[in-house]
Amino acid sequence: MGAAVSDPAAQSRWLDGYCLAIDISRYQTSIDWQSLKDNNISMVWAKCSEGCTSIDDSFAGNVQAAYDADIPLGAYHFYDPSYLCSGAFGEEHWPPVNTDPNDFTPGQDPQLLNLKKSLHFKKNYAISLDLERWWLDYADYYKNGSAAGKVTSAWIYAAFGRFADAVRKTWPNLDVYIYSRLSYLQEFVPQFLDTGWFTRGNWPIWTAEYYQPRSLVKTTWPELRAKYLPPNTANPKLWGNDKWDFWQFTGDTFTFDGIKDGTALSAVDISLYNGSQAALWQRLGFVPRAVTPAPAVHSTAIPTADITARLVKLSGQIAEIRSFFRA
Numbered sequence: 169m170g171a172a173v174s175d176p177a178a179q180s181r182w183l184d185g186y187c188l189a190i191d192i193s194r195y196q197t198s199i200d201w202q203s204l205k206d207n208n209i210s211m212v213w214a215k216c217s218e219g220c221t222s223i224d225d226s227f228a229g230n231v232q233a234a235y236d237a238d239i240p241l242g243a244y245h246f247y248d249p250s251y252l253c254s255g256a257f258g259e260e261h262w263p264p265v266n267t268d269p270n271d272f273t274p275g276q277d278p279q280l281l282n283l284k285k286s287l288h289f290k291k292n293y294a295i296s297l298d299l300e301r302w303w304l305d306y307a308d309y310y311k312n313g314s315a316a317g318k319v320t321s322a323w324i325y326a327a328f329g330r331f332a333d334a335v336r337k338t339w340p341n342l343d344v345y346i347y348s349r350l351s352y353l354q355e356f357v358p359q360f361l362d363t364g365w366f367t368r369g370n371w372p373i374w375t376a377e378y379y380q381p382r383s384l385v386k387t388t389w390p391e392l393r394a395k396y397l398p399p400n401t402a403n404p405k406l407w408g409n410d411k412w413d414f415w416q417f418t419g420d421t422f423t424f425d426g427i428k429d430g431t432a433l434s435a436v437d438i439s440l441y442n443g444s445q446a447a448l449w450q451r452l453g454f455v456p457r458a459v460t461p462a463p464a465v466h467s468t469a470i471p472t473a474d475i476t477a478r479l480v481k482l483s484g485q486i487a488e489i490r491s492f493f494r495a
Contacts, residue, residue, distance in 0.1 A: 184400060187445040188393075188438060189213060189414060191244065192427075194226040196434045200426030201237035207389035210445040211452070212241050213296060216286040219248030220278040223286045231292070240454040242294035244347065245283050245335075249319040249327055250304045280334050293452040296345040296374055297332055299324075302356040318356075325359040332371070343451065345414065347374040350407045366408035374414035374439065377404035378421075384435060386423045396422070397440070414439045 187208070192199065193215035204212070214230040217223050227243070234241035287295075302324065303315030336344045346366060353360050360366060366373065379398040387396065396418075404415050416439040423433035441448050449455075 185444040185447075187211075187441045187443070187448055189441055191215070191416070191437050191439065192226075192230060194224050195429050196427055196436060197226070197430060198426075198428040199230075199233065201233050201239065203389075203424075203426045205237045205239055208445065209239065209389075210441060210448055211293075212239055213244050213439075214241055216243040216245060216292075217279075217282050218246035220282050223282065227286060238456050240293045240449065240452050242296060242345075242452075243287055243292045244296040244298050245279070245286075246298045246301070247279065247328060247331065248301055249324045250301070277331050277334055279331055280338065283335065284338070292342070293454055294343045294345060295335060295339060296347045297328075297335060299328055299346060299348040299357075300352050300376075302352070321357045321359060324357045325365075328357075329365065332369075343372050345372045345374045346408065347376065347414075347416075348407070349376040350405045353407055361407060367410075371408055372413045373406075373408035373411075374416065375404045375407065375412050376416040376419070378419050379417040380421050382420055384423060385421060386433065388424065392422060392438070412442055414441055 187210035189211040190204070190209060191213035212230070212234055214227055214234070215224040216227045231241060283295075302319055303309040304317035304319060305315065308317055309315040332344065332346065379402060380396060385396075398415075398417050404412055404417075406412065416437055418438045420435040420437070422438060423435050425433070427436050428434050443451075
């Protein structure tokens, strides 16, 4: 699986100035944050909310833990297109025959209100909007492995576009990333590609394209960097601007000591940032808390030059005294 151990091609991705981020949610109930810090994980994305009403119950704790560990944390919202935008909303109201995404004002989008709810109590350094759902009903999706009831591409294109713009206006000082994958956009919402929506809006891109197959592998952070990183010759397919910002290159593949769901190790998704840790932190506006410098040691020793000068002066004084008594 992947490159050989200590493969220079895999190492070069790390050595050439890229850095690592992970994303977490309530499925990682126990995290050794000090281990993340010690192993130079440069950023953590934590799920904060989904759809209109769901707030991830681990988010508040993850925000505090990231702060305590001095690691920048971004928040991601899982976008749910299967809701009505006016009046009561919920999957039971589908299909929305007479409903249009323009039926609500941007500031009243129920998903925006839910996102505000999850973020109002803590500072975060970036927001990502997860665009990958196309089904109407979770039960249908998980029962069949696919979904008979699909949200129309026109609906997703119109509703998500307005939602993303509203999020950006609500938090104008934060980068708002779009998380998605090319295969999803091509199959379910080609309008985003046809119109160049991501490029026109200059949206930062967090793309998912898995370089490693989905089979669980227990590893360590040093081994991951030496063995499993995509080499510099590998890059994800672009669907937004002319470069990617984050690349989630694993999905439910790697487990590490210190990241668990209950008592079992929990696989964590890992992303590369297209730049160094210093560049990422500058972009986020993240400044690590200053380490209190050790108090200065004030020496009472007299410098050698001063001692020499004093001895010369003393020698002269002694000579003067001797001359006085000889007179």
